[in-house]
Amino acid sequence: MNKKKSILQSNILYTIIAIIIGFLIGAIFLVIAGISPAVAYGKLISSVFSKPKYMVYTLVYAAPIILTGLSVAFSFRTGVFNIGAEGQFVVGSIAATLVGVLVKLPAIIHVPLCIIAAMAAGAFWSFICGIMKVKRGIHEVLSFIMFNWIAFYLSNFVVNLKSIKVEGGEASKNLEDSARLLLPADWIAKIKCPDANWGIFIAVLVAIGIWIIIEKTTLGYRLKAVGFNKHSADYAGIDANKSILTALCISGALAGLGGAVQIMGQSGRLVQFASQEGYGFEGISVALIGSSSPIGCIFAGLFYGAMKFGGSKLNMVQVPSQIISIIMGCVIIFIAIAHIFKYILLKLTEKKEA
Numbered sequence: 001m002n003k004k005k006s007i008l009q010s011n012i013l014y015t016i017i018a019i020i021i022g023f024l025i026g027a028i029f030l031v032i033a034g035i036s037p038a039v040a041y042g043k044l045i046s047s048v049f050s051k052p053k054y055m056v057y058t059l060v061y062a063a064p065i066i067l068t069g070l071s072v073a074f075s076f077r078t079g080v081f082n083i084g085a086e087g088q089f090v091v092g093s094i095a096a097t098l099v100g101v102l103v104k105l106p107a108i109i110h111v112p113l114c115i116i117a118a119m120a121a122g123a124f125w126s127f128i129c130g131i132m133k134v135k136r137g138i139h140e141v142l143s144f145i146m147f148n149w150i151a152f153y154l155s156n157f158v159v160n161l162k163s164i165k166v167e168g169g170e171a172s173k174n175l176e177d178s179a180r181l182l183l184p185a186d187w188i189a190k191i192k193c194p195d196a197n198w199g200i201f202i203a204v205l206v207a208i209g210i211w212i213i214i215e216k217t218t219l220g221y222r223l224k225a226v227g228f229n230k231h232s233a234d235y236a237g238i239d240a241n242k243s244i245l246t247a248l249c250i251s252g253a254l255a256g257l258g259g260a261v262q263i264m265g266q267s268g269r270l271v272q273f274a275s276q277e278g279y280g281f282e283g284i285s286v287a288l289i290g291s292s293s294p295i296g297c298i299f300a301g302l303f304y305g306a307m308k309f310g311g312s313k314l315n316m317v318q319v320p321s322q323i324i325s326i327i328m329g330c331v332i333i334f335i336a337i338a339h340i341f342k343y344i345l346l347k348l349t350e351k352k353e354a
Helices: 002-009 011-032 037-049 052-077 085-102 107-136 140-159 185-191 199-216 218-228 230-235 240-267 279-289 294-311 322-336 338-353
Strands: none
Touching: 011 037, 011 279, 011 322, 011 338, 037 052, 037 294, 052 085, 052 185, 052 199, 052 218, 052 240, 052 279, 052 294, 085 107, 085 140, 085 240, 085 279, 107 140, 107 240, 199 218, 199 240, 199 294, 218 230, 218 240, 230 240, 240 279, 279 294, 279 322, 294 322, 322 338
């Protein structure tokens, strides 16, 4: 019975249930639209697993989402709601683009410099909102939402600078080859995926690093203590405001790194936005699906990347790609209310034992 209780208390169980429910509700909408769920889901699966190229594309799509998911998960674990990962992602991509386009260096220096610039930009963007919170009591959700839009318009401003903009287009010049994260040319030729890059390796290594920081270091202990109870942490001699700023800077740096990975790995240039790209908001979904665990974010990001890439192919069988948004929305809703199901199942188990 103890084993049964541990399973019922596991977040993984409720995440799986939420995913199943999401697909079931998606199937209902497909039937209402006169589309066979078997055809739609069959295409979704084949678009991810039928060729090595598709599986690599899934990894390419997943890498920046894992990093924004880590950004949000880290802030969750430390008691701050970072809804500003979108803006931090964007300023990170701006910084990586500026360094990647304007600076000419050997790749061994150029790549780390672009990444450091992106992480510094994301950390600074988050730090400003942190200062507003600890000094003036301005709630971080409000300031983060505002800063998301500032980053959006700042990106469009930067794209149109004469030194950055490509002639006759609405995008920046391409990054220097020395600033790209692409895999070696012979590897790309074999897997036939021109966007294959080192991003997924970076994301996994960073996730492991964040797990070590949170679970195995005194810094992680202090940040979690503030997250659990700020007043108790203050009483114990922990500088809560400093911890909040530290957590927000690390969270912002992770989102900025996500922007760098997307620009340096996949797109290769900054494009003028017509609307927000959504990587930061997708990171919130990844953090929720991954139960705010750094390791969980890896698997949640891979799942989201597979859904995102596979969903882009659904129009080939006349299935609207919006069904993916419906499925993911349902998954998030049911994860958000999973504690209700957990309470009911545990009570039923206790009653049965009695």
